[in-house]
Amino acid sequence: MCTLGFLINPVAGMGGAVGLKGTDGMVEAALSRGAVPRAPGRAKETISLLKGLDIHFLTCSGVMGEDILSEEGISGYEVVYHPETVQTGAPDTMAACRAFLERKADLILFCGGDGTARDIYSVIGDSLPMLGIPAGVKMYSAVFAITPGAAAGILRDGCTPGGKFLFRDAEVMDVDEEAYREGSLRTRLFGIAKSPYRPGLVQGTKQVFEDHDEERAKKDIARFIKEVMEGTPDILYILGPGSTTAAIADEIGIRKTLLGFDAAKGGTLVATDLNEEGLLSLLGGGTRARLVISIIGAQGSVLGRGTQQVSPAVLRIIGRENIIVVATPHKLAETPLVFLDSGDRELDESFGDYISVVSGYRVAQRKRIGKTAGVGEFP
Numbered sequence: 001m002c003t004l005g006f007l008i009n010p011v012a013g014m015g016g017a018v019g020l021k022g023t024d025g026m027v028e029a030a031l032s033r034g035a036v037p038r039a040p041g042r043a044k045e046t047i048s049l050l051k052g053l054d055i056h057f058l059t060c061s062g063v064m065g066e067d068i069l070s071e072e073g074i075s076g077y078e079v080v081y082h083p084e085t086v087q088t089g090a091p092d093t094m095a096a097c098r099a100f101l102e103r104k105a106d107l108i109l110f111c112g113g114d115g116t117a118r119d120i121y122s123v124i125g126d127s128l129p130m131l132g133i134p135a136g137v138k139m140y141s142a143v144f145a146i147t148p149g150a151a152a153g154i155l156r157d158g159c160t161p162g163g164k165f166l167f168r169d170a171e172v173m174d175v176d177e178e179a180y181r182e183g184s185l186r187t188r189l190f191g192i193a194k195s196p197y198r199p200g201l202v203q204g205t206k207q208v209f210e211d212h213d214e215e216r217a218k219k220d221i222a223r224f225i226k227e228v229m230e231g232t233p234d235i236l237y238i239l240g241p242g243s244t245t246a247a248i249a250d251e252i253g254i255r256k257t258l259l260g261f262d263a264a265k266g267g268t269l270v271a272t273d274l275n276e277e278g279l280l281s282l283l284g285g286g287t288r289a290r291l292v293i294s295i296i297g298a299q300g301s302v303l304g305r306g307t308q309q310v311s312p313a314v315l316r317i318i319g320r321e322n323i324i325v326v327a328t329p330h331k332l333a334e335t336p337l338v339f340l341d342s343g344d345r346e347l348d349e350s351f352g353d354y355i356s357v358v359s360g361y362r363v364a365q366r367k368r369i370g371k372t373a374g375v376g377e378f379p
Contacts, residue, residue, distance in 0.1 A: 129165070221360060236263055237292060239261065261310065305341075
């Protein structure tokens with residue numbers, strides 16, 4: 001039998017769709033902008049795929065775990081921590097982890113983002129393995145499965161009779177959210193955790209590539225995308241976050257939000273730092289649009305990490321045929337698979353097995369999309 005400590009950070013990821021680029025210390029602001037909880041649904045997706053396995057869950061009361069286990073008909077659970085307030089926070093996460101340690105859990109399964117991973121690691125260090133169900137805005141740490149379904153696949157490996165876990169050292173990253181909201185990415189290594197591993201089902205740590213060849217490659221990509229944009233002046237172009245899309249903005253002569261979504265049409269900046277609501281407003285009335293988005297280096301994320309503003313509703317309006325993915329050759333060489341985690345599994349699977357990535361001036365590469373199908377179909 002596997003004994004899993006299971007907890008949910010119920011506010012993780014709420015700031016993404018409303019353009020806050022994070023939720024730490026911003027819960028009230030996110031709620032005021034109409035944000036809705038994201039983590040419970042993500043956790044439910046994983047738990048629904050674990051039915052029938054010999055797992056005993058140690059969990060927290062209410063929204064931090066018990067509610068989802070009860071809804072999914074899981075009877076083998078025990079509540080070992082009760083948060084004192086309705087709005088939970090980091091102290092609750094850390095207190096729950098101390099309870100998991102005392103009850104000798106085999107592994108901690110959590111649903112949250114980098115902040116949640118950091119809080120867990122601050123209690124357990126490398127004494128207990130941890131695996132994250134991705135629900136935050138960014139998630140640069142390497143302890144996360146690429147999707148909720150992938151998390152279930154990893155757990156099935158270790159908790160099926162005769163199965164076993166493979167473990168690796170995984171970086172837990174600390175992201176300065178205040179700086180991130182101001183358009184500056186500052187990360188530091190917080191610690192090295194022990195985490196279950198399966199190739200293609202867990203993400204790596206985001207890598208930043210900065211050298212002469214990288215900058216030249218970005219300029220080549222930018223020249224090509226500029227030509228495409230100039231040839232279609234009636235189409236709205238939405239530029240995603242990152243330095244490669246920033247190079248495109250520089251090439252066409254507009255000022256871009258480095259870590260946000262901006263829109264341009266006919267060489268003119270239309271809107272900056274758009275949230276989901278702003279994107280949906282721009283796309284109303286049959287507006288033709290294309291999304292230009294980059295890959296997170298080494299992780300391989302195309303949709304789902306720092307891109308929650310581009311919700312499934314936004315993507316369906318744009319159409320997958322109008323999504324242009326860009327990345328430098330160096331970044332692609334360091335990225336064995338790309339993955340999509342928009343929050344709508346049917347939409348993600350509609351992209352097929354490969355995606356075309358613009359990697360230079362009139363040059364593109366086909367990159368394989370990592371798959372995490374249904375129960376019994378994990379690769």
